[in-house]
Amino acid sequence: MRPIIGITTYVVPATFGVWHDLPAALLPCDYVTAVREAGGRAVLLPPDDQDADVLARLDGLVLAGGPDLEPGRYGAASEPLTESHPERDAGEFALARRALAMDLPVLGVCRGMQLLTVAAGGRLDQHLPDLVGHEKHRPAPGVYGELVARFAPGSRIEALMGDDRTVHCYHHQGVADPGTLTVTGWADDGTPEAVEDPDHRFVLGVQWHPEVVRDRRVFGALVAAASRAAP
């Protein structure tokens, strides 16, 4: 049996078939494909703030991309361009904390990396263009920014990515303070692009979207860690 990887979902008013703006739990198919091609079996985890008990049946967790975190989570007031989704926050913080306590392998993608950071006591910049003076991390609606990251020598992400360090970004917030995590990747402008927790078996956050190229280096590492975790 393949390791089971739970992936958190968006909740949005969705328009499909005969339905218009129907509230739906939703996740781009790229994530499921990336997990499948890496040898895992994906299930989608819609938000649920009652309990993180689902983790008992999973071998690994992906905290997916999505809207901004509620800034109150890191002690800040919401700035004008911050758009948060408290229902998702509640469920995903519970999952992240429990997964860390269980030492379950966790991959955080974009918002998921930011969530890992805040769960580790860190803070975010709420609108990166104000800080770095450009829009290269989110060039236009629906357009990924392409950049070449650099990685800390000896880090997990450096070993995984090898020589091809081109990544696809789509975010307007960034990690200001990584809390107890270690920043192991950066953009040219100094924006943190990867975080890790060396005290856990596999805790990796990436600010970019490895699922859009079904990056087998990143998802393969998660699935491999989840396979070792499986009883």
Add this chain to the structure above:
Amino acid sequence: MRRPLIGLTAYAQQVQYGSNDLMAGMLPMTYVRAVHATGGRAVLITPDDPNTDVLESLDGIVFSGGGDVDPAYWGAPRHPETEVDPARDEAELLLMRGALDLGLPILGVCRGMQVMAVVGGGTLHQHLPDVIGHERHRAAAGTDPLAADASAYGRHDVVVQPGSRAHDLLGSRLTVNSFHHQAVDDPGAFRPVGWCPDDRVIEIIEHPERSFALGVQWHPERTPDLRVFAALAEAAADRAGLRPAAVAA
């Protein structure tokens, strides 16, 4: 105590939200909320990885509503009104066979009940208005057929056969919503135990031997009456050796 883990089959299709237009795995939140309100934990099973290994992690499964099943699966030519999703058919027919083999508690909703019947060797009516001469099983687009001021379309009674498990659960008569243009003709290995009294359209099927394999043609997740979801959660908890919160002392 963990809650029983309930898989929900989901759509994978082109969807628009915000400024996005992309292929996504997806399910209306009404299903998720129905599972969480009745003591289960919902996970979505998308059709883009057709395989049954995921069933080993689940305590129960809901086959959700959606488009039409390809009539090739019961050897019939396709009606002009029939719209199929081959990827979803392949994945869900595999999962249904696997779930029946494992004795996993199963709830089929609308299309999910039709998938049950087809896997059980049965057949479907491909376009109900051709058979019964009216459109009252299909709600007007965007309406809630159970609302007090709704028209007669998409709302009707169901009579339940005494002595069936569905009767234990639902009693002898209830009023339901209705969002379908196909229906079960021959339920195969399943037993029909509920009908629309106006036209004898099959509304409930159950398996005579499986511990919990129930199909309903309506959409309970869009109503406050979640008895079939609660029964699924209870059967799933029993199978997993858990007690659902809903019946914990």
